[in-house]
Amino acid sequence: MRWLHHDRIFYVSCFHEIMAVVALRNVVKTYGDVTALHGLDFETKEGEFFVLLGPSGAGKTTTLKVIAGLEDIDSGEVVFDGKVVNTVPTNLRPVGMAFESYALYPHFTVFENIANPLRAPGKTYTETEIKDRVQKMAKMLKIEHLLTRHPGELSGGQKQRVSLGRTMVREPSVYLLDEPLTHVDAKIRFDLRIQFHRLEELQQSTTVYVTHDYVEALSLGDRIGIIDQGRIVQIGEPKQIYYHPRNIFVAHLVGQPSINLMNAQLDADDHNAHLHVPQGGFSIPLSPERFHALKQVNAPRDLIVGIRPRDLMTFTTTPETATAQVKSDVFEPFGSFGLLSILARDIYLKLLTDPEQEVEPDIPLGLNFREDRLIFFDPTTENNLLWSEN
Numbered sequence: 257m258r259w260l261h262h263d264r265i266f267y268v269s270c271f272h273e274i275m276a277v278v279a280l281r282n283v284v285k286t287y288g289d290v291t292a293l294h295g296l297d298f299e300t301k302e303g304e305f306f307v308l309l310g311p312s313g314a315g316k317t318t319t320l321k322v323i324a325g326l327e328d329i330d331s332g333e334v335v336f337d338g339k340v341v342n343t344v345p346t347n348l349r350p351v352g353m354a355f356e357s358y359a360l361y362p363h364f365t366v367f368e369n370i371a372n373p374l375r376a377p378g379k380t381y382t383e384t385e386i387k388d389r390v391q392k393m394a395k396m397l398k399i400e401h402l403l404t405r406h407p408g409e410l411s412g413g414q415k416q417r418v419s420l421g422r423t424m425v426r427e428p429s430v431y432l433l434d435e436p437l438t439h440v441d442a443k444i445r446f447d448l449r450i451q452f453h454r455l456e457e458l459q460q461s462t463t464v465y466v467t468h469d470y471v472e473a474l475s476l477g478d479r480i481g482i483i484d485q486g487r488i489v490q491i492g493e494p495k496q497i498y499y500h501p502r503n504i505f506v507a508h509l510v511g512q513p514s515i516n517l518m519n520a521q522l523d524a525d526d527h528n529a530h531l532h533v534p535q536g537g538f539s540i541p542l543s544p545e546r547f548h549a550l551k552q553v554n555a556p557r558d559l560i561v562g563i564r565p566r567d568l569m570t571f572t573t574t575p576e577t578a579t580a581q582v583k584s585d586v587f588e589p590f591g592s593f594g595l596l597s598i599l600a601r602d603i604y605l606k607l608l609t610d611p612e613q614e615v616e617p618d619i620p621l622g623l624n625f626r627e628d629r630l631i632f633f634d635p636t637t638e639n640n641l642l643w644s645e646n
């Protein structure tokens with residue numbers, strides 16, 4: 257890659273040749289009275305698929321617009337490969353964007369919409385190359401049969417895929433994808449997620465992918481950045497985010513059905529440590545290692561304990577030998593899993609079961625916990641007491 261000082265030459269010369277590293281440093285962005293980004297900080301790795309996951313209004317789209325140069329920022333830095341690009345206009349940044357609202361040219365066919373970026377001034381693709389690239393995109397996105405139609409003749413999910421094709425056909429250094437699959441039906445979305453893993457273009461570029469769907473985030477992300485109220489809350493690989501959430505917000509955001517949370521008290525005598533859950537009328541034995549770890553971080557006696565529905569186990573025979581004696585409530589079969597609500601004295605818990613083993617209400621059950629999967633939160637800060645960066 258040639259490193260020339262003039263912004264324009266630098267970006268033109270690096271186009272196609274590198275997978276850029278994108279960084280936002282302490283970026284503040286306001287819209288009038290609304291602060292959309294509150295000092296946002298993160299850095300992608302070269303060639304990584306980085307997913308920004310957060311609830312509605314968290315600042316995800318604003319972040320992409322800032323990277324693309326579609327929005328000016330109040331303060332902070334937007335950096336491509338170590339070079340601050342705050343003043344570099346959009347058309348000179350090596351990014352390809354697909355936003356949820358698909359601005360397609362209504363008078364062009366699908367083929368021409370996808371081919372359009374390849375015909376931009378300065379591009380030297382032959383007609384054969386254009387045809388090959390468009391066909392390849394259309395095949396990947398399962399829209400080959402739509403190439404001669406116009407946008408007005410397409411469904412929302414089809415338009416979204418055409419828009420994605422138009423973004424990807426250019427092979428930019430950085431892809432910015434904003435909820436590109438929201439209007440695509442579940443089966444095609446599943447197939448496209450698999451394609452995204454395989455697609456050479458995405459493997460050879462850096463991608464920042466915005467979603468509020470945790471399944472998409474866990475499935476696609478090399479790393480996930482959790483964003484809330486214009487700030488990054490946690491960055492980690494999918495497993496870290498799922499098993500070691502930084503706080504209750506992250507624990508809730510990732511996982512469906514959502515994590516079970518209970519108020520608990522940490523108790524220990526000379527020999528044993530346990531968590532007493534007064535509302536549930538039971539105590540969970542703790543291993544010496546877990547107890548020691550909690551002591552090391554000066555965990556308060558009163559805390560909140562979380563456990564995911566998949567880490568609870570029930571059984572009907574000899575329930576008196578279990579950690580907790582509970583009763584079944586509602587059973588819902590969801591195809592690949594069953595969701596059972598149970599009542600432990602005053603609290604309801606949810607757990608995953610075999611979808612084919614329907615459980616009637618009011619059946620006495622024994623309940624056991626996977627102790628190694630318990631997550632301990634400070635009740636005041638709601639932070640994971642045993643969380644660490646690694």
Ligand SMILES: Nc1ncnc2c1ncn2[C@@H]1O[C@H](COP(=O)(O)OP(=O)(O)OP(=O)(O)O)[C@@H](O)[C@H]1O
Pocket residue numbers: 287288290291292310311312313314315316317318319468
């Ligand atoms: N043009 C604008 N003018 C005023 N406020 C805006 C504008 N664009 C975004 N905002 C506000 O900035 C905040 C972040 O918005 P943003 O669209 O980035 O969130 P998001 O995480 O992408 O949400 P969603 O998932 O609903 O698309 C919100 O409070 C939003 O109302």
